[in-house]
Amino acid sequence: EDKVVQSPLSLVVHEGDTVTLNCSYEVTNFRSLLWYKQEKKAPTFLFMLTSSGIEKKSGRLSSILDKKELSSILNITATQTGDSAIYLCAVASSYGNKLVFGAGTILRVKS
Amino acid sequence: ETGVTQSPTHLIKTRGQQVTLRCSSQSGHNTVSWYQQALGQGPQFIFQYYREEENGRGNFPPRFSGLQFPNYSSELNVNALELDDSALYLCASSSYLAGRPYEQYFGPGTRLTVT
Numbered sequence: 137e138d139k140v141v142q143s144p145l146s147l148v149v150h151e152g153d154t155v156t157l158n159c160s161y162e163v164t165n166f167r168s169l170l171w172y173k174q175e176k177k178a179p180t181f182l183f184m185l186t187s188s189g190i191e192k193k194s195g196r197l198s199s200i201l202d203k204k205e206l207s208s209i210l211n212i213t214a215t216q217t218g219d220s221a222i223y224l225c226a227v228a229s230s231y232g233n234k235l236v237f238g239a240g241t242i243l244r245v246k247s
Numbered sequence: 248e249t250g251v252t253q254s255p256t257h258l259i260k261t262r263g264q265q266v267t268l269r270c271s272s273q274s275g276h277n278t279v280s281w282y283q284q285a286l287g288q289g290p291q292f293i294f295q296y297y298r299e300e301e302n303g304r305g306n307f308p309p310r311f312s313g314l315q316f317p318n319y320s321s322e323l324n325v326n327a328l329e330l331d332d333s334a335l336y337l338c339a340s341s342s343y344l345a346g347r348p349y350e351q352y353f354g355p356g357t358r359l360t361v362t
Contacts, residue, residue: 140289167347167348168348168349170350170351172353177335177337177355177356177358178251178337178353178354178355178356179290179337179353180353181350181351181352181353184348184350186348224289224290226289226290228348233278233280233295233297233302233303233343234280234292234295234303234305235280235282235290235292235339235351236292237282237289237290237291238289239287239288239289240288240289
Protein backbone atom coordinates (compact mmCIF):
# COMPACT_ATOMS: atom_id res chain seq x y z
CA GLU A 137 0.00 0.00 0.00
CA ASP A 138 1.28 3.47 -0.93
CA LYS A 139 2.37 5.51 2.06
CA VAL A 140 3.54 9.07 2.78
CA VAL A 141 5.10 10.23 6.04
CA GLN A 142 5.77 13.87 6.82
CA SER A 143 7.97 15.33 9.53
CA PRO A 144 7.92 17.16 11.76
CA LEU A 145 4.22 17.04 12.63
CA SER A 146 4.40 20.66 13.71
CA LEU A 147 6.89 23.40 14.34
CA VAL A 148 6.98 26.98 15.50
CA VAL A 149 9.53 29.44 14.16
CA HIS A 150 10.11 33.18 14.23
CA GLU A 151 9.77 35.48 11.26
CA GLY A 152 12.91 35.44 9.17
CA ASP A 153 13.86 31.87 10.05
CA THR A 154 14.43 29.21 7.40
CA VAL A 155 12.48 25.97 7.70
CA THR A 156 12.81 22.57 6.07
CA LEU A 157 9.85 20.22 5.88
CA ASN A 158 10.36 16.55 5.12
CA CYS A 159 8.35 14.00 3.19
CA SER A 160 9.20 10.34 2.70
CA TYR A 161 7.18 7.93 0.61
CA GLU A 162 6.65 4.35 -0.43
CA VAL A 163 4.78 4.02 -3.70
CA THR A 164 4.48 1.42 -6.40
CA ASN A 165 5.86 2.82 -9.64
CA PHE A 166 6.35 6.46 -8.64
CA ARG A 167 5.00 9.07 -11.04
CA SER A 168 5.05 12.41 -9.17
CA LEU A 169 5.23 14.13 -5.78
CA LEU A 170 3.18 17.23 -5.05
CA TRP A 171 3.34 19.85 -2.30
CA TYR A 172 0.30 21.83 -1.16
CA LYS A 173 -0.28 24.64 1.34
CA GLN A 174 -3.55 24.47 3.29
CA GLU A 175 -4.56 27.55 5.25
CA LYS A 176 -8.26 27.25 5.95
CA LYS A 177 -9.88 24.82 3.57
CA ALA A 178 -8.60 24.52 0.01
CA PRO A 179 -5.10 23.04 -0.39
CA THR A 180 -3.21 25.40 -2.69
CA PHE A 181 -0.86 23.79 -5.21
CA LEU A 182 2.82 24.67 -4.72
CA PHE A 183 5.02 22.26 -6.71
CA MET A 184 4.99 19.03 -8.63
CA LEU A 185 8.22 17.04 -8.81
CA THR A 186 8.84 14.19 -11.21
CA SER A 187 11.73 12.10 -12.45
CA SER A 188 12.38 14.77 -15.07
CA GLY A 189 11.92 17.70 -12.72
CA ILE A 190 13.50 17.06 -9.35
CA GLU A 191 13.99 20.68 -8.27
CA LYS A 192 11.49 23.50 -8.21
CA LYS A 193 11.71 27.04 -6.89
CA SER A 194 9.24 29.86 -6.52
CA GLY A 195 10.26 32.93 -4.59
CA ARG A 196 11.17 31.94 -1.04
CA LEU A 197 9.94 28.37 -1.50
CA SER A 198 11.93 25.56 -3.04
CA SER A 199 11.65 21.81 -3.17
CA ILE A 200 13.89 18.91 -4.08
CA LEU A 201 13.05 15.30 -4.87
CA ASP A 202 15.51 12.56 -3.91
CA LYS A 203 14.41 9.46 -5.82
CA LYS A 204 17.19 7.36 -4.33
CA GLU A 205 16.12 8.14 -0.76
CA LEU A 206 12.42 8.20 -1.68
CA SER A 207 11.98 11.58 -0.10
CA SER A 208 11.48 15.26 -0.70
CA ILE A 209 12.10 18.46 1.20
CA LEU A 210 10.29 21.78 1.08
CA ASN A 211 12.38 24.77 2.10
CA ILE A 212 10.98 28.14 3.08
CA THR A 213 13.47 30.95 3.57
CA ALA A 214 12.88 34.27 5.36
CA THR A 215 9.59 33.00 6.76
CA GLN A 216 6.66 35.37 7.20
CA THR A 217 3.52 35.09 9.32
CA GLY A 218 1.61 34.46 6.11
CA ASP A 219 3.51 31.21 5.71
CA SER A 220 1.64 29.80 8.73
CA ALA A 221 -0.36 26.87 7.37
CA ILE A 222 -0.48 23.11 7.04
CA TYR A 223 1.89 21.84 4.37
CA LEU A 224 0.76 18.65 2.67
CA CYS A 225 2.86 16.25 0.64
CA ALA A 226 1.23 13.79 -1.76
CA VAL A 227 2.44 11.16 -4.21
CA ALA A 228 0.94 9.63 -7.31
CA SER A 229 1.83 6.32 -8.86
CA SER A 230 1.50 5.28 -12.46
CA TYR A 231 -0.98 2.59 -11.49
CA GLY A 232 -3.73 4.80 -10.24
CA ASN A 233 -5.18 8.22 -10.42
CA LYS A 234 -5.29 9.05 -6.76
CA LEU A 235 -3.02 11.21 -4.69
CA VAL A 236 -1.86 9.64 -1.43
CA PHE A 237 -1.34 12.32 1.18
CA GLY A 238 0.71 12.53 4.33
CA ALA A 239 -0.83 13.89 7.52
CA GLY A 240 0.80 17.26 6.95
CA THR A 241 3.19 19.54 8.83
CA ILE A 242 1.65 22.39 10.81
CA LEU A 243 3.87 25.45 10.53
CA ARG A 244 3.37 28.46 12.75
CA VAL A 245 5.46 31.57 12.16
CA LYS A 246 5.54 33.99 15.07
CA SER A 247 6.11 37.71 14.57
CA GLU B 248 -7.84 31.67 -7.45
CA THR B 249 -8.03 28.06 -8.63
CA GLY B 250 -11.38 28.31 -10.36
CA VAL B 251 -12.74 25.17 -8.69
CA THR B 252 -15.97 25.83 -6.83
CA GLN B 253 -17.91 23.66 -4.40
CA SER B 254 -21.31 23.88 -2.81
CA PRO B 255 -22.58 24.08 -0.20
CA THR B 256 -19.85 25.55 2.00
CA HIS B 257 -21.04 23.63 5.00
CA LEU B 258 -24.02 21.60 6.11
CA ILE B 259 -25.32 19.62 9.02
CA LYS B 260 -27.10 16.29 8.57
CA THR B 261 -28.51 13.63 10.82
CA ARG B 262 -27.24 10.06 10.93
CA GLY B 263 -29.01 7.93 8.32
CA GLN B 264 -29.76 10.81 5.98
CA GLN B 265 -28.40 11.28 2.48
CA VAL B 266 -26.33 14.18 1.17
CA THR B 267 -25.25 15.52 -2.23
CA LEU B 268 -22.19 17.71 -2.64
CA ARG B 269 -21.38 19.57 -5.84
CA CYS B 270 -18.22 20.62 -7.63
CA SER B 271 -17.53 22.71 -10.72
CA SER B 272 -14.17 22.05 -12.29
CA GLN B 273 -11.71 24.66 -13.46
CA SER B 274 -12.11 25.82 -17.03
CA GLY B 275 -10.29 23.49 -19.44
CA HIS B 276 -10.16 20.57 -17.00
CA ASN B 277 -11.85 17.25 -17.78
CA THR B 278 -11.33 15.32 -14.55
CA VAL B 279 -12.70 15.61 -11.04
CA SER B 280 -11.41 13.77 -7.99
CA TRP B 281 -13.05 13.69 -4.56
CA TYR B 282 -11.25 13.47 -1.24
CA GLN B 283 -12.34 13.22 2.38
CA GLN B 284 -10.27 15.03 4.98
CA ALA B 285 -10.92 14.21 8.63
CA LEU B 286 -9.69 16.60 11.28
CA GLY B 287 -5.92 16.42 11.72
CA GLN B 288 -5.38 14.13 8.75
CA GLY B 289 -4.41 14.44 5.13
CA PRO B 290 -7.06 14.08 2.43
CA GLN B 291 -8.07 10.53 1.48
CA PHE B 292 -9.02 9.64 -2.08
CA ILE B 293 -12.65 8.66 -2.59
CA PHE B 294 -12.87 8.39 -6.40
CA GLN B 295 -12.14 10.13 -9.68
CA TYR B 296 -14.36 10.86 -12.66
CA TYR B 297 -13.08 11.27 -16.21
CA ARG B 298 -15.35 11.68 -19.22
CA GLU B 299 -18.38 10.90 -17.06
CA GLU B 300 -17.01 7.51 -15.95
CA GLU B 301 -15.50 6.46 -12.64
CA ASN B 302 -11.75 6.30 -13.21
CA GLY B 303 -10.42 4.89 -9.96
CA ARG B 304 -11.78 4.44 -6.46
CA GLY B 305 -10.31 4.44 -2.96
CA ASN B 306 -11.30 2.36 0.05
CA PHE B 307 -14.76 3.79 0.55
CA PRO B 308 -18.00 1.78 0.76
CA PRO B 309 -20.58 1.78 -2.06
CA ARG B 310 -22.78 4.25 -0.18
CA PHE B 311 -20.29 6.82 -1.50
CA SER B 312 -21.20 7.37 -5.14
CA GLY B 313 -20.70 10.04 -7.74
CA LEU B 314 -21.54 11.49 -11.09
CA GLN B 315 -19.83 13.62 -13.67
CA PHE B 316 -21.81 15.70 -16.14
CA PRO B 317 -21.00 16.63 -19.76
CA ASN B 318 -19.73 20.02 -18.60
CA TYR B 319 -17.28 18.13 -16.30
CA SER B 320 -18.95 19.25 -13.09
CA SER B 321 -19.48 16.52 -10.55
CA GLU B 322 -21.56 15.37 -7.61
CA LEU B 323 -20.65 13.27 -4.60
CA ASN B 324 -23.54 11.41 -2.96
CA VAL B 325 -23.34 9.78 0.43
CA ASN B 326 -26.20 7.58 1.62
CA ALA B 327 -26.99 6.35 5.12
CA LEU B 328 -24.75 8.93 6.76
CA GLU B 329 -22.67 7.84 9.73
CA LEU B 330 -21.06 9.98 12.42
CA ASP B 331 -17.61 9.14 11.00
CA ASP B 332 -18.59 10.76 7.70
CA SER B 333 -18.15 14.14 9.39
CA ALA B 334 -15.24 15.70 7.52
CA LEU B 335 -14.13 18.26 4.96
CA TYR B 336 -14.93 17.02 1.45
CA LEU B 337 -12.58 18.33 -1.18
CA CYS B 338 -12.98 18.29 -4.92
CA ALA B 339 -9.91 18.49 -7.17
CA SER B 340 -9.93 19.42 -10.83
CA SER B 341 -7.31 18.39 -13.37
CA SER B 342 -6.52 17.68 -17.01
CA TYR B 343 -6.04 13.94 -17.05
CA LEU B 344 -3.10 12.70 -19.09
CA ALA B 345 -2.97 8.91 -19.23
CA GLY B 346 0.35 7.67 -17.90
CA ARG B 347 1.72 11.17 -17.38
CA PRO B 348 2.06 13.32 -14.27
CA TYR B 349 -0.65 15.91 -13.85
CA GLU B 350 -1.49 18.52 -11.25
CA GLN B 351 -4.70 18.57 -9.25
CA TYR B 352 -6.23 21.86 -8.11
CA PHE B 353 -8.54 21.87 -5.12
CA GLY B 354 -11.76 23.69 -4.39
CA PRO B 355 -12.60 25.30 -1.03
CA GLY B 356 -14.33 22.18 0.27
CA THR B 357 -17.63 21.37 1.93
CA ARG B 358 -17.61 20.90 5.69
CA LEU B 359 -20.10 18.12 6.54
CA THR B 360 -21.19 17.53 10.11
CA VAL B 361 -23.25 14.44 10.92
CA THR B 362 -25.09 14.44 14.25
